Amino acid sequence: DAKTTQPPSMDCAEGRAANLPCNHSTISGNEYVYWYRQIHSQGPQYIIHGLKNNETNEMASLIITEDRKSSTLILPHATLRDTAVYYCIVRASSGTYKYIFGTGTRLKVLA
Amino acid sequence: DTEVTQTPKHLVMGMTNKKSLKCEQHMGHRAMYWYKQKAKKPPELMFVYSYEKLSINESVPSRFSPECPNSSLLNLHLHALQPEDSALYLCASSQFQDRHNQPQHFGDGTRLSIL
Secondary structure, three states: OOOOEOOOEEEEEOOOOEEEEEEOOOOOOOOOEEEEEEOOOOOOEEEEEEOOOOEEOOOOEEEEOOOOOEEEEEEOOOOHHHOEEEEEEEEOOOOOOOEEEOOOEEEEEEO | OOOEEEEOOEEEEOOOOEEEEEEEEOOOOOEEEEEEEOOOOOOEEEEEEEOOEEEEEOOOOOOEEEEEEEOOEEEEEEEOOOHHHOEEEEEEEEOOOOOOOOOOEEOOOEEEEEO
């Protein structure tokens, strides 16, 4: 099953774009990449997911490289409320379809 | 607001007590999940139910006993827990288990402390 690696922490100025990278070099052809965030004392919140095309919704954009070995989550105008741990996840293709969490990136948005 | 509701939000229990955690969703999802999360770590999968049947047990000790009485409800029965079982217990649901294009929706968890 594919695994993900993420930088442990990042800072971003309020109002600027936050670009969170994720490496998933062993991802297989039918595995999606999911992004969640977890604000302290809450459950993980779904943000976005994609297979190979770039995706955008009201929260964020997801850019997946052509070889699918890495992706970047973009928060276009970060606010203080975006301070959270961001998880990049792939889903196991071994028949269980379970989530394989990365260790997460702790994003701190600075005023 | 989350669409997966977990109760109670906090629970303190002794090692000899029996208690239960409850999870409810009304999105018509047929897969439900229990996760355990220790501080500063990602969630770890414990159990998966698909169509009210246990699909995955990640070698969880028998002091944790899951139950899925119907498609909307998931329980986790606790008995004779150890201090190291203190953690945030998260419930999640998805439309189906066995599809790749299926995001899971998480509740806000029950924070469990074992004295």
